[in-house]
Amino acid sequence: MAWSRASLLAVVLVAVALPVMAAAVNWSRLMEPWPDPAALADIPGTPVSWASSSPFAPDDIGDPGEAPTTTALGRLYLPQGPHEPRSIPAVILLHGSGGVLASRELTYAPQLAHMRVAALVVDSFGARRDRGTEFIERVLNITETMMLADAYSGLGFLATRPEIDPRRVVLTGFSYGAMATMYALYAQIADKLAPTLPGGERPRFAGHAAFYGPCIARFDDSRTTGAPLLMLLGGKDQITDQRRCAEVADDLRRGCSPVETIVYPEAVHQWDGAFAPRLIGRNLAGCSFRVEHDGTIRDTHTGLAMSGPFRRKIILGLCTLGAGPYPIGRDDRVRAQASLDYGRFLASVFAASARP
Template sequence: MRAAVAGLLLCVVAGGLCQAEPVSDLADGRVGAIEFASRTPTGPTEMMAGGGRPTTIAGHLTLPNVAPVPFPAMIIMHGSGGILPGREQDWAARLNELGVATFVVDSFRPRGFSSTGDDQSRLPLAASVTDALTALKLLASHPGIAKDRIGIIGYSKGGQIALYTTLAPFRRAVIDDDLRFALHIAFYSSCSIPYKAEEVSPAPVFLLLGGDDDYTPAVHCGRYVDFLRSKGARVDMFIFAGAHHGFDLPTPVRYLPRAQTARDCGLDIALDPVEARRWDTGTIVPPGDISAYLRSCMRRGASYGGNPAARAEADAIVEKAVQRYLLDRQ
């Protein structure tokens, strides 16, 4: 799998995009490197209107070497640093061992960049949400995948995608039937500028957060958990003491002076209708003033790196969730 993903990324870097025609379904049962058509909306309003520039993005599909077929599957969404050594591919390998197919989505390199860590405006969250839901629709067409047992797991920015794909207005913007994710797992997601909706998915949601995370503070996610639960969502939140952002990585903790963080922000963005409201004052922020507010609250610098104890706990939690909700083993 590592060699195949490396080949895919080399193709993207060397030629912008690989020359294969993007696929609209996987009825032929293909695996490996796959290019598929998505969109790049500038924000939630354009996404929910069905707009956005057509974009070809890439992913890598791996099926487990076990029986039976069809397999449950997990879509894996990377963070602001893109697909990192020791994270997305390692989690894919672990999930494959459990009997779960994996589809590692690359939202960055096919669009011409490798990271948004120092400038989150390079790619709107609505575009990554579109990628994830489009990937779900694509995987559901594969004869070897159980369409009712597809989950999503994401890290940092990808964790936000794992959360926001629970929101019905986003799902309906891409999927026109009852297809939905069966499980949402979010690692160290930012919850400082959350999207909200009146209708959320009934699928289980797991948040795995670092107690010492100064990049995406866990306390903000507690607030978002309360919101999701108020809408009937089944949510479990785990906070690992002493763990920083990226606690599942094999690298030591280090300080990133250029990292852009929303830790001092607090803005709810409702989707139905679209409306932004500040936490501190309760006042509505007009669309034209949102950028100015974000410039005022964004900060630079955060810690980032692994914590073996937290990783081991997270591995056990993910395995238990997968066994119960994707593999149907109580």
């Protein structure tokens, strides 16, 4: 297991902050073995919806013609009440390219609620069935930028809940959703998409956590919101290039965000899924994009701008030409350790951003 100095510092910060917050929430529970999902049937979650939009790329954000209004869909899991106003922190979960999974988002969410953290599971694919229902259709037509719109509008939705503290919301994504989670950290994105609350405040996420996220895009403007990022990677994950992820992490640090990277040496992609080890899909590790200052996504190999589904199909087809499948595989040992590492990160973020 690879530990950074930031990991040790986070543990120290949590140890200092926990006594201050003990009266509100026992944050140490997040750093203990997570509850057995089979025992959480009494936390089913509630279907919810809220107003969002569907920009294809960052340069489409705010343009009604290119970012049509969309009703976002999700499922909200709340800790058992009653709750004091603004007393509950929250997590927003963004799914991977396979959509919302029972073994992943719908397992983490009730676990978090049991530990006194609200969880909003966003279903970006379910909200846009008119754009595609098959795997390839969805990946070509439902983009990371649309997931970003759902994430930030979801933050605004959570702020309307009287029990949830919008200053303590962590964005968490898996694979495809992890890419959006990392992009959401850039000021260029947050400045355009952050919701406006009744008092005029425009909250950002208190933290970002990316589970096995491919590091395909780098931003020309590396400024961030300043929130911390946790990157959890598999040492044998062929779709996440660790060298590229290190470059992205350095970009974000230059942009003023602390970044912690933990690598699980034997893990492949989607260690928290339901499937035994197998090969799937086409490896995207050879793809490389740049997000320009105006929000244009440009393929670094061809120079083409990803300006719509047709261009996206061409670019993805070229950068995966000749690429084979990549391995995925459930690993309960890695999942248990990743949950502890993620829980430690959540505890440190929630304690650091707690209301006085």
